[in-house]
Amino acid sequence: MAVYTVRSTRHTLTVTLAELELEFSLDDGGLRALRRPDGQDVIGRGTPHAGIDVSLADTGWLTERSFARYLNHTLFNIPGGVEIVLVIGLGPLKIYDRYRVIGSLIARRISLENTGEDELALCGVRLAISGACVGAPERCRFEAPANVVRPRMPIATLRSDVRQGHWSDATTLETPAFALAPADAHGVLALHNDMLGETLACWYADTSHPARPRVEGDGNSVTLLHEIRLAERLPIEVALSVGVQMLLLERAPWHEALPRIRRMMPQRRIDVSPPSWLADTAIFVTHPMHYGDVAGLIDALDAIRRLGCATICLLPVHDIAAPHRHALEWSPMRPEDLYALRSFATLDASIGGIEGLRRVVAAAHARSMQVMIDLPLSGCAADSPYVYHHPEWFCLDQTGQFIRFSGEVDTLYFDWRNADVRSLAISEALALMEQTGIDGFRVLVARDVPPGWPLGSAFSGSSSMGVTRLIEELYAAIRQHYPDAALMTDLAGPLLASSRDLLIDQAAHHMFTQLAIGRLSVPEMQHWLADVLAIGDPGTLRACFTESHHSCVSNPLAEVLRGSRAARMILAGMVGCGYVPMIRAGQEHDQADREFIAQLLNARTRSIALRRGTVEPDGARCNDPAIFVMLRRHEEECVVTLLNASPMRRWVTLELPRSDVPEGDYLVSDLLNEPLIDGAPDVLLQHGDLTAFPVALGPFAARFLALRSAPAPVLHTSGGHIQESGNPSPHPPDG
Incomplete structure (x- = not known):
């Protein structure tokens, strides 16, 4: 049993344990300070803010109209620690704010009880940790790993301006900076001061209701928030548990603390073994209508194969309500219309239905392609028979009306909490695999789905979390019946770590784009990738893209950059970092792009x-901060990816730690067939030369330098530069 002490004043309650000391307000019940015993506060600096707020449908956020008030508290002994329960009054609610403290880890759980005279309609709960700062503000850094957020941000840059909206609502690429937790991200928000060797981490762990992370600051401290999305009716004298927020104060600098934070998170059993072909493939995303019809697509398969793509992924071939032109043009205004499903059982007549898809699969398999x-799980066309026969399958607003997309096609949201609609979707998917022989599914889901209000008391939990249950059940069914098939999805959170074979990494797409346009520095990009690897699920296979059917909306720069050196660098960079490449049909139309894509994908083959090596962000070094470096290591070879993220030619020196490679001679070649020293296709280097050998890179150039052990030396070269393509001089010009 843990030993703790309690002391009270008129306004505060302080609980001291061996590793932490917590101080609560006896005025409003909020957590006012957190520190190590006899240490300085890491929470509680500056003006305090409400630690919890609740939004009701008819009044909005309660703290804008009333004050939170402390009612009472209770302490319970638990194995290894203590549970502190604060009871708080807020409007018509009695809130139970529970802090379970074991060591330096705090689990915060919330329950809401309706003590009013009427049923309440709950729309949201906001959990806040206010006044957070580790050490001096100028030394404190903010992190949100795996989100579209710049790493190592000084908290002084996180000033909030209510007149201009919040900086994290959208990045410059029109994408929310923070993904919903826990379905699409871990929801980690962290502060660290590496000079002090201290890290404070906060994350979200409720699997029933999603939350959007958020951070607000005044330049001297920040408030870490998780805003929970609800659509719940709370009857009189009934309590609802909602929200789990975790806090960890780790005595370690950030790079050491992050793996420990990951270990503290709930671990799901991860025994995913993707089909063997998936890690080695490249995926070509298209639609039969892009080639006129099914026959046109079949005729194009040989060209797609020569490009280096061994898998094709077809945009929706089900019966959808969108005009057929969307399959070809991919409307830049409403790409979601591609997913306005009419029937899980019926395929589009324009491709020849089931027989048309069967022809495509047979032709692809004959070419050793998948x-x-x-x-299409995002939405259902309003004219679908499902709407008339099964209205309970769809999300409703508070008035009982269907929640609709704002697209050109009238589309409703499926409510995947309903077991019947999940069962239908899965059974029809399996039937389609049986009838056509397809090799798997890509599951893209709608973002920011409004939480549907339950019909009576039929469901509990958020409707937007129901899709994770669907994917889990679909994955289990596919594994049971078709173990060589694959399922890929763009939901990146920990809930689906054991229910996906391939993760489509949206965040990497945006961060590499920001690197290319100069809004993210090379060191920041490398920090971001290292954090993704540390916080992510081990062994996760990730897919990358530079363009998609949705990038015209989520990242218009992708369209602008097509055909540029920067776009090619982005694709090469992601491939060099271990991502499975996805190519959108049309990217290869320009001859220069087609030649580069073919060269890149065949180098990967x-x-x-590149396909199966470990990813080591710190495995190699370069003397120029404008050069991105990534080491891929396999027992047969090592490959160093170099990206010149600048419009200037660079002559640099690359360093490989000799302790990481055995003694001997090494054959160095560029997998992209760029010339090496004196224009030679490969160069033999002694072990000592690996610590410092020169390389030249053109503007926004990419190089894949492969190092393989050489059986016997033929010619040793040192001192000269490995040249860039098209530049015969290995040295920079004078002046």
Whole structure:
């Protein structure tokens, strides 16, 4: 049993344990300070803010109209620690704010009880940790790993301006900076001071209701928030548990604390073994209508194969309500219309229905290619028979009306909490696999789905979390019946770590774009990738893209950059970092792009390290901060990816730690067939030369330098530069 002491004053309650000391307000019940015993506060600096707020449908956020008031508290002994329960009054609610403290970890759980005279309609709960700062503000850094957020941000840059909206609502690429937790991200918000060797982390762990992370600051401290989305009716004298927020104060600098934070998170059993072909493939995303019809697509398969893509993924071939032109043009205004499903059982007549898809699959398999298709789960066309016969399958607003997309096609949201609609979707998906022989599904889901109000008391939990249950059940069914098939999705959170074979990494797409346009520095990009690897699920296979059917809305720069050196660098960079490449049909139309994509994908096919090697952000070094470096290591070879993220030619020196490679001679070659020293296709280097050998890179250039052990030396070269393509001089010009 843990030993703790309690002391009270008129306005505060202080609980001291061996590793932490917590101080609560006896005026409003909020957590006012957190520190190590005899240490300085890491929470509680500056003006205090409400630690909890609740939004009601008819009044909005309660703290804007009333004050939170402390009612009472209770302490319970638990194995290894203590549970502190604060009871708080807020409007018509009695809130039970529970802090379970074990060591330096705090689990905060919330329950709401309706003590009013009427049923309440709950729309949201906001959990806040206010006044957070580790050490001096100028030394404190903010992190939100795996989100579209710049790493190592000084908290002085996080000033909030209510007149201009919040900086994290959208990045410059029109994408929310913070993904919903826990379905799409871990929801980690952290502060650290590496000079002090201290890290404060806060994350969200409720699997029933999603929350949007958020951070607000005044330049001297920040408030860490998780805003929970609800659509719940709370009857009189009934309590609802909602929200789990975790806090960890770790005595370690950030790079050491992050793996420990990951270990503190709830661990789901991860025994995913993707089909063997998936890690080695490249995926070509298209639709039969892009080639006129099914026959046109079949005729194009050889060209797609020569490009280096061994898998095609078809945009929705089900019966959808969108005009057929969307399959070809991919409307830049409403790409979601591609997913306005009419029936899970019926395929589009324009591709020849089931027989048309069967022809595509047979032709692809004859060429040793795989076929995956999009499974449209985002929404249902309003003219679907499902709407008339099964209105309970759809999300409703508070008035009982269907919640609709704002697209050109009248589309409703499925409510995946309903077991019947999940069962239908899964059974029809399996039937389609049986009838056509497809090799798997890509599951893209709608973002920011409004939480549907339950019909009576039929469901509990958020409707937007129901899709994770669907994907889990679909994955289990596919594994049971078709173990060589694959399922890929763009939901990146920990809930689906054991229910996906391939993760489509949206955040990487945006961060590499920001690197290319100069809004993210090379060191920041490398920090971001290192954090993704540390916080992510081990062994996760990730897919990358530079363009998609949705990038015209989520990242218009992707369209602008097509055909540029920067776009090619982005794609090469992600491939060099271990991502499975996805190519959108149309990217290869320009001859220069087609040649580069073919060269890149075929280089990946030839390199076991690029396809299956470990990813080591700190495995190699370069003397120029404008050069991005990534080491891929496999027992057969090592590959160093170099990206010049600038419009200037660079002559640099690359350093490989000799302690990481055995003694001997090494054959160095560029997998992209760029010339090396004196224009030679490969160069033999001694072990000592690996610590410092020169390389030249053109503007926004990419290089894949493969190092393989050489059986016997033929010619040793040192001192000269490995040249860039098209530049015969290995040295920079004078002046």
